[in-house]
Amino acid sequence: MSHSLDAYLILAGILFAIGTFGFLARRNAISMLMSIELMLNAVNLTIIAFGAFIASLKVQGSVIALIVLAVAAAEATVGLSIVIAIFRNKKTPLVDEYDTMRD
Amino acid sequence: MAIPSAVPFINLGWDDVLFIILSVVMIGSALLVVTLRDIIRCGLAMMVSFAALAGLYVLIGAPLVAAAQVLVYIGAISVLVLFAIMLTQTKAAPARLVFQTQAVPAAIAAAVLALLIALTVGATNWNAVDAPIRVGTAILAQVLFDQFVLPFEIVSVLLLAAVIGGIFLAKREKDSSI
Numbered sequence: 207m208s209h210s211l212d213a214y215l216i217l218a219g220i221l222f223a224i225g226t227f228g229f230l231a232r233r234n235a236i237s238m239l240m241s242i243e244l245m246l247n248a249v250n251l252t253i254i255a256f257g258a259f260i261a262s263l264k265v266q267g268s269v270i271a272l273i274v275l276a277v278a279a280a281e282a283t284v285g286l287s288i289v290i291a292i293f294r295n296k297k298t299p300l301v302d303e304y305d306t307m308r309d
Numbered sequence: 310m311a312i313p314s315a316v317p318f319i320n321l322g323w324d325d326v327l328f329i330i331l332s333v334v335m336i337g338s339a340l341l342v343v344t345l346r347d348i349i350r351c352g353l354a355m356m357v358s359f360a361a362l363a364g365l366y367v368l369i370g371a372p373l374v375a376a377a378q379v380l381v382y383i384g385a386i387s388v389l390v391l392f393a394i395m396l397t398q399t400k401a402a403p404a405r406l407v408f409q410t411q412a413v414p415a416a417i418a419a420a421v422l423a424l425l426i427a428l429t430v431g432a433t434n435w436n437a438v439d440a441p442i443r444v445g446t447a448i449l450a451q452v453l454f455d456q457f458v459l460p461f462e463i464v465s466v467l468l469l470a471a472v473i474g475g476i477f478l479a480k481r482e483k484d485s486s487i
Contacts, residue, residue, distance in 0.1 A: 208328035208368060211437040212430050217332050217365075219426030221339055223419040228343030230415035231408045236393055237348060240355050243386065244339055247362055250374075258369045258441035265452040268444045271374050272453070275381050276464045280471035282386045286393040287479035294481070299397040302409065 214255035222248035233300045235289045239282065246278045327368055335361035346407050348394050356387045370443035 221244060228241030250271050257267015293299055296306075316326050334357065341354035359382040366375035409415070453461060 208322075208324045209440050211435050213328070214365075214369065215430040216427050217336070219430065220336055220423050222426070223423035224336070224339045224343055226422055227415050227419035230418065231412040232343065233407060233409055234348055236390065236397060237343070237351060239393075240342055240351060240390060243355065243382075243390075244342060244358070247359065247382070250378075251362065251365065254366055254369055254371050254374060257444070258371065259437040260435065261438055261442065264442050265444055265448055266456075268371050268374050268449050269453050269457050271371070272377055273457070273460055273464055275374070275377055276468060279381050279386060280467050282389055283471045283475040284478070286389055287475040290393060290396055291478045293397045 211255055211259040214259075215252060218248045218251040218255065221245075221251065233302055235292070235299050235301050236286070238301065239285050239289065242285070243278065243282065246274070246281075250274050250278075324368060328365070331361045331364045331368065334358075335365065344407075348398070349391070352387065352391045352394055355390065356383055359383050359387065368441075370441040373444070373446050373449055 225241045225243075225245035225248060228244065229238050232238055232241065253267050253271045253274065257263050257265070257271070260267075289299065292304065296304060312323075315322055319326075321329075338354040338358040338361065342351050342358060345351045345354065359378065363375045363378040363383070366372070366378060
C-alpha cells in the first residue's frame, strides 16, 4: 500500500477536500487560513508523490515542493497580518461580519 | 533478536503499517482542525497533522522536504497561527456558531470533490514505478542551484516582500481613521 502512487494521491485528495470544507464552512477568518494551509499541504504531498513514483520527475518533485513550502510561508505571513489589521478595525474575527463593502 | 520482515499477526509490511497509522493520524487531526469548536485546539490539531505529513514524506523517500516541513510548518507557521489566534480572540464575541449557514452544502461539495479525485486517480494509468525513489540531499542541492536557481532567487525576493508586507499591514497606525 505504501508502494503505490494511487494511495498517496487519494490521501492528498481527501486532505484537500477537508481543507475545502473548512474554507467554505468556518466563520472564523483564522480557521479559513488554517484550511488553506491544509490544502497547500495536500498539494505538496501530491507533488512529492509524483516525484517519488515517476522516474523522470525524480529530483524536480522535491525541489518544487521546497519552493511551494517557501511560498506557503509567505502566504501565511501576509494573510495573518491582513486578518490582524482587519480585526483592529472591526473588533471581530468572524468573516460574515465584514460587510463594509456590501453597503 | 531480529525484527521480522512483516508485522506479526497481520500480514502487512512495516512500511504499510506505518503508512496506515500516519494517514489515519493526518486525516483525523485534519478533520479536528475543521470541526473543533475551540480555535486554539484547532491550531494544535493542525500541528499534529503537519507532523504526520512530515512522517509520510520520510516514508516516501524525501527526508530533506520532511525536515523543511518540520522547520517551516510546525516551527514557524503554526506558531504564527497560534499568535494570531491569541491576538484576535475576544471575550465579547464568543464564537458560539462555528459554521456558516451553508455548512451542509459545503460538506456535500467537499465529499463530491474527494470522490471525483479518487475516481480520476483510479482511472488513470500514471506509469508509476513500483517502489518510491529516494532523493539524496546532494543531488537535490545540485538540481536546486543549477536548474532551479532562478526560481530560488525569486522565492528569496518573494520572502523579502512578504516580510515587508507583513510589517506594513500589521503595524499600528497613529490615527485609525480608516
